[in-house]
Amino acid sequence: MTREDMLARLVAxxxxxxxxxxxxxxxxxxxxxxxxRRVLGRLxxxxxxxxxxxxxxxxxxxxxxxxxxxxxxxxxxxxxxGVLALLLVGIAVRLGxxxxxx
Numbered sequence: 001m002t003r004e005d006m007l008a009r010l011v012a013x014x015x016x017x018x019x020x021x022x023x024x025x026x027x028x029x030x031x032x033x034x035x036x037r038r039v040l041g042r043l044x045x046x047x048x049x050x051x052x053x054x055x056x057x058x059x060x061x062x063x064x065x066x067x068x069x070x071x072x073x074x075x076x077x078x079x080x081x082g083v084l085a086l087l088l089v090g091i092a093v094r095l096g097x098x099x100x101x102x
Contacts, residue, residue, distance in 0.1 A: 003034045 001009075007030040014023045040046045045053060092098070 003030055003037070006030050007034060 007027065010023060010027045010030060014027060017023075019027075037046065040050070
């Protein structure tokens, strides 16, 4: 019996016999399971390799985050070096050491 059949029988049972708490919980559980399987199928994650795909995506995301953090760090370092170099040039000009700068 498929999940769709089970859900249809539970709904029919609730319609004919009344919906007690157990039947309602079973309907919710079957509906949730069926919905989750549909979503995974639409995402292409309903096969045996799905867990490996998710693990690989997580690794790629982690690598992307590491690369992004490294790029920001390198950019800030270069910016600080540039500001310090300009500061040193400004100090040298102020002290009259302009001929050493040019």
